[in-house]
Amino acid sequence: MSTDTQAIQSQILDAFNFRHATKVFDPARKISDSEFNVILEAARLSPSSFGFEPWQLLVVQSPEKRELFRDFAWGANGAFNGTDGQLGTASHFLIFLAHTDATMKHNSEYQQRFMKEVKQLPDEVIGFINQAFQKFQEHDFQIEGERQITDWSAKQAYIAMGNVMSVAAMMGIDSCPIEGFEMDKTVEVLEQHFGIDPKLYKPAVMVALGYRADEPQFPKTRRTQEQTVSWF
Template structure:
């Protein structure tokens, strides 16, 4: 087993390796087992209260890739060159409100939570949504909150990819209404149960990036 210092160095090297890749090599494809590994790190990612309020759409259809390329300006330069392209959806208020059918099934059947624990847990979630974060005023607050959870999975997938030498680029360059309409027209949002959060391209870089630059550690990290 590798010692801790070696492992830490390898992880930091992956963070230095990772950058928002602007141009992918269209002739290089990610091996299927490597891509499955990347997606598994997304699936295993943590989420607030364990909601797992996401879905990952792996866009393999050339026709769908073309539609996304033409609808999302941030994706135009990544498709079709990227080896793999993922649209990350977040669940809407229909699924994330404390009394939703999705949460009932998710905790009772998905996580096999005992009835007594379930009732207490749902009461805590209700209090959190109503009082702590005030998420029930309109449809947008819960959707934005779920979107925050998807970014945890996004970061984990990009870091895992970097650790095995795969490049990535997160993409927010799109009109949300237009992309939601496109996905809804394709039947991918399940009648309003999902909305687009973010997209990400995976593949292999053509050009080496500039040296990574970040603000000084002492400016970012404060010990109180």
């Protein structure tokens, strides 16, 4: 193995060991525009099922807008440690939205346009994908109805979120994934204050990014490879 390969391997493992779910960020330290652009590109270039990219990303930088979530975003409001939490201290605060069945049910108008305009596919290929996607939703994966289709979209958003956190860690940037919020109230705030139509998009997950204020309180614990992986 070349020294370069070894160096890359240890950079990757160092980054994964460095990353932890950061509870409080140093509010004085901001992620640079160029590094944040790499983070957004890592999300944008992420894979998605059938390539439909069924998510949107909100970057919430206004402190007033972040505060709208404080009462019910218990996973980000610092209530557990008596701080301003990730909402009050993160350099950048992201909300991933999942597309609902309005655009992600098979044969939707949105998908036809997406395949033509973004993927630039010829009509016969679009016809083939429509058939395959309908079979996938109705028969193979059995994803029907608003909730199941939105959850499928959210799965794709989580892939992008994983990439966001990993590339951030490789640049020495901390992060915290956040599911600790009340769905109904989040939907309401997004509709009233961000103009997000809940028929089209539902919140999937939030991510705070920045630089840790302190070292993690507890060491990382994980099951062993033997406990998590089976070889056949």
